[in-house]
Structure formats: structure tokens, C-alpha cells
Amino acid sequence: xxxxxxxxxxxxxxxxxxxxxxxxxxxxxxxxxxxxxxxxxxxxxxxxxxxxxxxxxxxxxxxxxxxxxxxxxxxxxxxxxxxxxxxxxxxxxxxxxxxxxxxxxxxxxxxxxxxxxxxxxxxxxxxxxxxxxxxxxxxxxxxxxxxxxxxxxxxxxxxxxxxxxxxxxxxxxxxxxxxxxxxxxxxxxxxxxxxxxxxxxxxxxxxxxxxxxxxxxxxxxxxxxxxxxxxxxxxxxxxxxxxxxxxxxxxxxxxxxxxxx
Amino acid sequence: xxxxxxxxxxxxxxxxxxxxxxxxxxxxxxxxxxxxxxxxxxxxxxxxxxxxxxxxxxxxxxxxxxxxxxxxxxxxxxxxxxxxxxxxxxxxxxxxxxxxxxxxxxxxxxxxxxxxxxxxxxxxxxxxxxxxxxxxxxxxxxxxxxxxxxxxxxxxxxxxxxxxxxxxxxxxxxxxxxxxxxxxxxxxxxxxxxxxxxxxxxxxxxxxxxxxxxxxxxxxxx
Numbered sequence: 001x002x003x004x005x006x007x008x009x010x011x012x013x014x015x016x017x018x019x020x021x022x023x024x025x026x027x028x029x030x031x032x033x034x035x036x037x038x039x040x041x042x043x044x045x046x047x048x049x050x051x052x053x054x055x056x057x058x059x060x061x062x063x064x065x066x067x068x069x070x071x072x073x074x075x076x077x078x079x080x081x082x083x084x085x086x087x088x089x090x091x092x093x094x095x096x097x098x099x100x101x102x103x104x105x106x107x108x109x110x111x112x113x114x115x116x117x118x119x120x121x122x123x124x125x126x127x128x129x130x131x132x133x134x135x136x137x138x139x140x141x142x143x144x145x146x147x148x149x150x151x152x153x154x155x156x157x158x159x160x161x162x163x164x165x166x167x168x169x170x171x172x173x174x175x176x177x178x179x180x181x182x183x184x185x186x187x188x189x190x191x192x193x194x195x196x197x198x199x200x201x202x203x204x205x206x207x208x209x210x211x212x213x214x215x216x217x218x219x220x221x222x223x224x225x226x227x228x229x230x231x232x233x234x235x236x237x238x239x240x241x242x243x244x245x246x247x248x249x250x251x252x253x254x255x256x257x258x259x260x261x
Numbered sequence: 262x263x264x265x266x267x268x269x270x271x272x273x274x275x276x277x278x279x280x281x282x283x284x285x286x287x288x289x290x291x292x293x294x295x296x297x298x299x300x301x302x303x304x305x306x307x308x309x310x311x312x313x314x315x316x317x318x319x320x321x322x323x324x325x326x327x328x329x330x331x332x333x334x335x336x337x338x339x340x341x342x343x344x345x346x347x348x349x350x351x352x353x354x355x356x357x358x359x360x361x362x363x364x365x366x367x368x369x370x371x372x373x374x375x376x377x378x379x380x381x382x383x384x385x386x387x388x389x390x391x392x393x394x395x396x397x398x399x400x401x402x403x404x405x406x407x408x409x410x411x412x413x414x415x416x417x418x419x420x421x422x423x424x425x426x427x428x429x430x431x432x433x434x435x436x437x438x439x440x441x442x443x444x445x446x447x448x449x450x451x452x453x454x455x456x457x458x459x460x461x462x463x464x465x466x467x468x469x470x471x472x473x474x475x476x477x478x479x480x481x482x483x
Contacts, residue, residue: 199272207280210293212267212370 009109011209012050013117018204019215027253028150031179032056034246034255035146039065039097044144044169046134046162047152048103049110051117058123061099068097096126102144104132135161142171150179154225163238170260176240182247182254183227189250197222228254263375265368274301277371286426289401296367299419300381306416307377313456314380320459327379328463330363330386340466348473349466352393359399363389383458384415390462394474395447396482401427402435406443413451415458442483454478 016024031053037043039061045053105111111129118127132138134149134156147166156162166176184190197219205215226234228245231254235243240258247254262268269277278301285294314320328334340349356362366385372378388407395410397403405427412420428436454477465473474481 199270200276203273203276203280206277206297207284207294210291 009049009107009113011211012110012113013052015205015209015215018208019201023249024151027179027248028052028056030248031148031150031177031255032060034257035060035148035175035177037061037064037099037146039068039099041099041145042143043099043101043146043148044104044137044139045101046104046132046137046147046149046166047106047155048148048150049105049107049114049152051103051114051123053148053150054101054103054114054127055118055121055123057099057101058096058126061096061126065095065097100126100128102128102130102139104130104134104137106131106133135165137165137169139169141168142174143169144174145171146175146177148177148179151181153178153180154221159226159231159234160238163235163240167239167260172260174260176235176256176258176260178231178235178256180231180254180256181222181225182231182245182251184251186250193252228256231256262373263369263378265370266372266375266378267370268373269301269371274371277301282422286429289430292365293367295419295423296369296385297371298422299417300369300371302418303372303381304377306418307372307374307380310384310415310456310458311377311380314458317456317459319461320456323383323458323461324376324379327383328461329382330390330463332362332364334463335363343467346469346471347466348390348393348462348468348470351470352390352466355389355393359392361389361399380458384411384417387458387462391457394457394470394477394479395450401431402439402443405431405439406447409444409447410451413448414454414456446480446483450479453480 020027035057037057037060041061043054043057045057048054103111103114105114108131111131115129118124130138134152135158147170149162149166153159153162163176170176184193201219202212202216205218206212209215225231228247228251232243232245235256235258238258239260241261243256243258245254245256277297281294281297281301284291285298288294311324314324337353340353343350345351363386366382366388369378369381372381388411391407391411392399392403395407397406405424408420408424408427411417412424428439431439457477460473460477471481
């Protein structure tokens, strides 16, 4: 799996856009809305390689923060200018409101691409990049408010271990969110989806990234992945409560959510 | 069927052919796309070539023995030591001048017959020898000229497309030279020459390039 992502790293984003016709962006936006993070949240994004979730998190928290500041200023209408200036100064230093995201990935190349993107797009504060294995995270217990893994858990050999690690590093009250390809139950759609997956995606891989085999692997790994209910059971086994899932696009993609109590 | 073979459905081949054609035009450095285009569209042409080879004593030999041209099989020092004007010496000179190596040819992936896979592999490895015989460098102009020659010789759709669309990226001055001198010469030579895949080049390193040209029927380059 490591070599697949080494060769795939640089063209990862281009391929994602081509394969999903840009819809993966919508899926990730929906994940972020579901998460609805407030400023001060500490997020761990596992298998987050090129930073898509991390950047969305920062954007979301920033805009929530801005709204907060705006509301605060409205309430301060009858204060003196001096007082308003002082309070604004204090708040200005935490445009993120102390929110932070740690991007963890097992693959150095993916992290490299992510860091370059962050620089290019102008993301600097509240972001850190850590090399690590989802089955054995380099973090202490009960550190994070939210744990996300977007299109990454499919590539983990021992999903149960990754879920256990997720449980371990989350604070009590923390939330687990998983965005992943899942099973389409509608038979007609399933046929079309299979056709598209097996006929078109490896071709796109060959033409855009010069790599048929990696994308053939991708399509096959999606088929081998446990369906919605099974994954829900596995998440419950790891100790999470109120485990639920939401299908996107008829089950092509699903968001599973669970809480550590 | 053979190491590196990726079986593909007709739909996949069609998509690959279209995709690789577009990609090859957009990014001329994607040699792998040119290769893929050749493999997915060359079925008929390759069969014709294989039959031509079967019916020719030297070609038949090549199909039997399946020689490969690569740095590990070539004795570079021996070839360099050959007299100037000999095939071996000129071939090595070509490789050095243009800084190319025979090892950069893509192995076939999408050809569904292993003999035809060899034929296309042979075609790719002999491509540099074409440059030597035609006296053309590896710049865009030279490549287009060689493509015209190969298009006539092999009938591979990839060569035809390359010959037709390659000039799109050339300046007008070069286009003029191309149209007035080089292409007509390439076409005449291509039509006149016997099948270039039927030549066992590895046994002819000592033969002077001029004599090989005459034997094949390639007119002297302008």
C-alpha cells in the first residue's frame, strides 16, 4: 500500500477531481458541516495526507470565529473606542480561537505534498504534520476532541486496531468521524457504478498519472471494504456509542460517526 | 500473457486510445501516452507487420530468436571501435549526440497477443536505428520526419496520428522545410524501402550505413 501512495502522491488531487468529477469536494464539505467544529477544537485528521480535511477545518473554524467576533462587537456598541480596540486586539491574535488540527499520515510523500499545498494556499497557524501509523498512533491518550479519517481507513490492514487507537486518543465526549467509500444497495446504480469503476477509473489512472495498477487496486479495495452495517458494528466494538452512518450519493460514500463517552 | 500484460476490454481500449491521444498532444513529454496509443490502436497494423516478418527469411529469424536492443545486450565498446560510417559506429554516435538510451522504451501493456507484443517492442527498440538510417536528430522536427517514414512503413495509427499532428507544435520556418523537403523524401523512402523490421540489425553492425540504405531502398537524406 505504501508504494501505491508514493507514486500516487503528486497526482493525488488531480486524480480525485477527475475520478469523482469534483464531487469529492462536496463530500468533504458535508463531513465538515456534520462535524460543526467550534473554535478551540483540537482535531486529529488521520491518513490526511494532502490536507483536504485540515484546510476545510481551518476555514470553517475561522468563519465561525469571525461570526463570533462580529456578534461580540455588536454587543459592545456602548463601550468606549478604547475598550473596543483592546478587546478586538485580544481576539485578533486567535483568529482560529485556539483551534488546532494535526494531520497524521503514514506516507512521507503525501505529507510533503500537503505541506506544499498549505504553503501555497497560505495556511500556517493551527496546523501540524506528523508521520504516523493509524494502527499505532504517536499520541497520548485522550488528547483530541475530534478524530477524522477520510478515504483512509480502507487502506489500513487492521481496521479494528485503527478504531481502537481512535478511541484511545479521543477525549471523553470526543467524536469519531469516518468518510469512506461504501456499498450501493440499489442494483441498477450498483451496476453503473461498477462499470464506471472498473472500466473508466484505471484508464484515468493510466492517462493522468501513468499508473493503471494503483487505480485498479483502488477500485478493488473499495469492493473489499466492509459495508455500512458491518463498519458500524466494528466501530461499536471499539467502544464508541451512538454510532450512526449517513449515506451520500446512494451509498457510494458513507459518513460513520461515533462518540466516546 | 506476458510480464507486464494488462488485459483490457474493448471499451477500456477505446477510452485509453482517446485519452492517451489527447494527453500526448497536451504534454509531448508523456512518451508513455504515445506508447499506450500505439498499443491500443495498432492491432491491425501489428498483425500485418507480423505476417510480413513471418514471410521474410530475416524477419522470420527475428521472430524466432526475439533479440532485444538494450544497453545490457549491446557491446558498446565494440560498436564504438567500428569504423566511421558503419551502422554500429553511427548508431552509438547517434545515442551519444542526442543523449538517449535504448533502455527508455516502454514495455507493452495493452497488446493482447504475446507475439504482437514482441513486434511492437521490436518496433520501439528499432526506432533509434531508424533515426540513424534516416540521419534525423531527436528534436521535434527530426521526430516528425521519422514518424512519417514509420507511418508509411508500419501503418500504425499512432505513427499516422503522430505524423499528422506532430507538426502542430513547429514554427512556420520549420514547417516549410518539413513540407517542401523532408516529408516528401520520407514518404518516397518509406514507400520504396522494404520492411525495416525485417532487418536483423544486431548482425549487421559492421555494415556501412550507406550500403544498408541502398539495400533497403532508403534514399539519401537531404
